[in-house]
Amino acid sequence: MNVCMAPCPVVFDLDGTLIDSAPDIHASVNATLQQFQLDPLTLDQVRSFIGGGVEVLWQKIIAALQLQPSMQADLIAAFMNRYHDATGLTRLYPGVREALSVLADRGHPLGICTNKPAAVTATILDHFGIRDLFGVIVGGDTLPQKKPDPAPLRKALQDLGAHPTAPQAIYVGDSEFDAACAEAVPVPFLLFRLGYRQTPEEQLTHRAAFNEFSELPELIATFAEA
Numbered sequence: 001m002n003v004c005m006a007p008c009p010v011v012f013d014l015d016g017t018l019i020d021s022a023p024d025i026h027a028s029v030n031a032t033l034q035q036f037q038l039d040p041l042t043l044d045q046v047r048s049f050i051g052g053g054v055e056v057l058w059q060k061i062i063a064a065l066q067l068q069p070s071m072q073a074d075l076i077a078a079f080m081n082r083y084h085d086a087t088g089l090t091r092l093y094p095g096v097r098e099a100l101s102v103l104a105d106r107g108h109p110l111g112i113c114t115n116k117p118a119a120v121t122a123t124i125l126d127h128f129g130i131r132d133l134f135g136v137i138v139g140g141d142t143l144p145q146k147k148p149d150p151a152p153l154r155k156a157l158q159d160l161g162a163h164p165t166a167p168q169a170i171y172v173g174d175s176e177f178d179a180a181c182a183e184a185v186p187v188p189f190l191l192f193r194l195g196y197r198q199t200p201e202e203q204l205t206h207r208a209a210f211n212e213f214s215e216l217p218e219l220i221a222t223f224a225e226a
């Protein structure tokens, strides 16, 4: 089936998809825990908690450390002071810059739909000099709803000019939140295998999966030809 007449909008998740931000999030989490004289978490633990946005991250930390849920607001406020400009340990995944520029050159409108707060998202995209590639950026606090609710991705697609009820578009992401969101819109989902997913690939609804961003432009082109 032809799911994407070239050049259709392509929207990307951010954490665990375009950027490996877990080391910065881990550092901000542990600095916050230290401020409250609490035990640190490992990078693997924190990575496994990423995907649902800041509130979900801290709900999972509070559960893991058996803290009082009433601490959540204070912990998040302290965390945000560090997180808003935490870029030093974050890397673009290999080939991301090149793949984005190939897709932009082919005329695909590009967007971001992330559960990361919009201001933190803007800072990190500026840090890598790639913010201008995206015609729309929907963050975790742009709307009242977050992924897996379809509303943020629907907004991104509409802002990129896709059809409001039958968008011909593609969503690219790494997690359960992304797969469920794309299914709910609905748009085809391309799964980046090397992000922060906790669920086996075969249990996530997806059109295709890839390990290398150098594969992505051709993968998208095959959709237009199919």
Ligand SMILES: O=C(O)COP(=O)(O)O
Pocket: 013, 014, 015, 016, 049, 050, 051, 052, 053, 054, 057, 113, 114, 115, 116, 117, 175
């Ligand atoms: O900040 C998060 O928890 C997730 O962000 P993502 O939606 O870009 O993966």
Ligand SMILES: [Mg+2]
Pocket: 013, 014, 015, 016, 017, 051, 173, 174, 175, 195, 196
């Ligand atoms: Mg992600």
